[in-house]
């Protein structure tokens with residue numbers, strides 16, 4: 001049997017896209033995400049709900065951290081922010097492209113189920129009000145965290 005080149009290309013790309021779909025797996029779903037430094041304050045508040053699909057969980061669990069602002073008013077890093085009624089915690093770590101965001105929960109004494117998401121700088125805005133230069137998040141309220149392998 002002889003296959004046309006076009007048919008082979010279609011078959012090959014189907015295999016490639018199938019692999020790509022399998023690779024991306026959602027571990028946590030975040031909703032109502034907000035992050036903002038409070039004008040005329042030295043504090044910034046991160047707040048969101050986190051839901052783990054495919055578990056007994058029925059409602060998002062609220063997570064929150066109040067942290068000291070960076071001197072320049074930008075959103076600061078968070079280490080082990082707390083989530084209610086669970087052992088989940090979250091971290092925020094700034095990099096050149098924006099903020100790395102991670103949610104983790106222990107599955108055994110030595111390992112965590114960790115989900116990651118990257119907030120681009122384009123989703124962060126600086127207020128230009130006089131004497132209140134503070135940063136806040138202006139991106140989508142809900143997004144998915146990919147399983148960190």
Ligand SMILES: *[C@@H]1O[C@H](CO)[C@@H](O)[C@H](O)[C@H]1NC(C)=O
Nearest residue numbers: 080087088089104110111112
């Ligand atoms: C798992 O997460 C906890 C915080 O929830 C942290 O203290 C611990 O170091 C993490 N463990 C691993 C193996 O990443």
